[in-house]
Amino acid sequence: MEPSKKDWKLFKDKIGSWQESYMEKLIKEYMTFLNDDLPASTKFWELEKKIKQDKKKPGVILELRKRDMLFDIIRLINDGVITMDNLSDFTDELRENVKVLQERLNYEI
Known part of the structure; x- marks a missing residue:
């Protein structure tokens, strides 16, 4: 399920704004x-713990690799960074692949 050049370019163009909104x-x-x-101590240590967890999420940091794009999109959806509506500019094929893969992954969990 290799994404098209168009979808890959669009993903690279959009990921920054998606991450900025999520942060x-x-x-x-x-x-x-x-x-x-x-x-104050409770707030400090709980916030430190939360930031430590959040900074590992794809809505904050993501190593962009074309071969991982579909899985990254699913992680972004599952973490609430984006919704399927955010994929409206992408090809029908990509959106369908995301749906199918997400259903498979949710089924296997």
């Missing part, structure tokens, strides 16, 4: 958490 969402979640009525 903005994370920042808002952190701010909400920091405004909770908890001890």
